[in-house]
Amino acid sequence: MSTIRPPETFSAGPPGTGSRPPRRRRVSMADVARLAGVSAQTVSRVSTGHPGVVPATREQVLTAMRQLGYRPNGAARALKYGEFRTIGVVLFTLATTGNSRTLEAIATYAAEAGYVITLIPVTSPTQDRVDGAFTRLGELAVDAVIVIMEVHLLDTATVVLPPGVHVVIVDSDAGERYCVVDTDQAHGARQAIHHLLDLGHRTVWHVAGPPESFAAERRALAWRGALREAGRRVPPLRRGDWSAEAGYRAGLELVEEPDCTAVFVANDQMALGVLRAFHQRGRSVPRDVSVVGFDDIAEAGSFIPPLTTVRQDFAEVGRRCVEAALRQVRTGATETGTTLVPTRLVLRDSTAPPRQQR
Helix, strand or coil: CCCCCCCCEECCCCCCCCCCCCEEECCCHHHHHHHHCCCCHHHHHHHCCCCCCCCCHHHHHHHHHHHHHHCCCCHHHHHHHCCCCCEEEEECCCCHHHHHHHHHHHHHHHHHHCCCCEEEECCCCHHHHHHHHHHHHHHHHCEEEECCCCHHHHHHHHCCCCCCCCCCEECCCCCCCCCCEEEEHHHHHHHHHHHHHHHHCCCCCEEEEECHHHHHHHHHHHHHHHHCCCCCCCCCCCCCCCCCHHHHHHHHHHHHHCCCCCECCCCCHHHHEEEEEEECCCCCCCCCCEEEEEEECHHHHHCCCCCEECCCCCHHHHHHHHHHHHHHHHHHHCCCEEEEEEEEEEECCCCCCCCCCC
């Protein structure tokens, strides 16, 4: 292997004149090529992940890059290949399980594909904030945008997408206008309701999420539809804000309903609050009332009792979002339509037949 002298240095003036310390010049692709004993074109191919480089040569170039501290010029690469290898992600909050786990999966699968993500948080769901997020994306170098927010906010805001940037939306009913990836919310809710009815419960009460949430509304609609299809009474709906405290407040109301023997809760955190309320008021789960959640968070199996819940595959949602975004980048075509990721009911100890049937 050939050798190379250390990169040249320069200073702002002669020593002793108060000048700044000598500073190394930027290591160039030519420096790497000389040290690795290959052409600059080969270094370029390794930098961009081109497949046409034999493994031994690729490792030789990577070793030279590490020795010299070489970093590829992303802007130059973008100009040459027409892409920045960056995906923008716009979302309102990381406080919810779905958002945080979906974002984690997006970052993981983007990295595996050789992309990085640029996160643009929208601190409040106002038109100005939404406009600002997309204006900022227009100033940044991104190839595609994944939006984790309610689509009606895109409808009310005057959103101008950066030219040439492709969009994927998570958790929405806007498949006729955008490329959408979502969990099969309706099927998951129906799984929960059918399970409770099959156990022998006459009807199922529901603690829903906030009305501005598409996921909450889709689950509530499926709950209502499943009961009507079975010829069962539809009880008054309770609402919460996804938090355990909201579930606790709803649970205190449900305790006062003498015919409440089964509850479907729109997420696991609120289900935890419902369990607490029943416990405090002397209603045993599942002896007196059965409870089903939604999400299957990591702690669901450690609730008392362990929670029967609908599992969402957030990792698969994130993977399909990245695949859809990169597919649009590579083909240049704008996609529309909805991809649904299946759900699965996870049976644990919080559900049982009603007491009168035992």
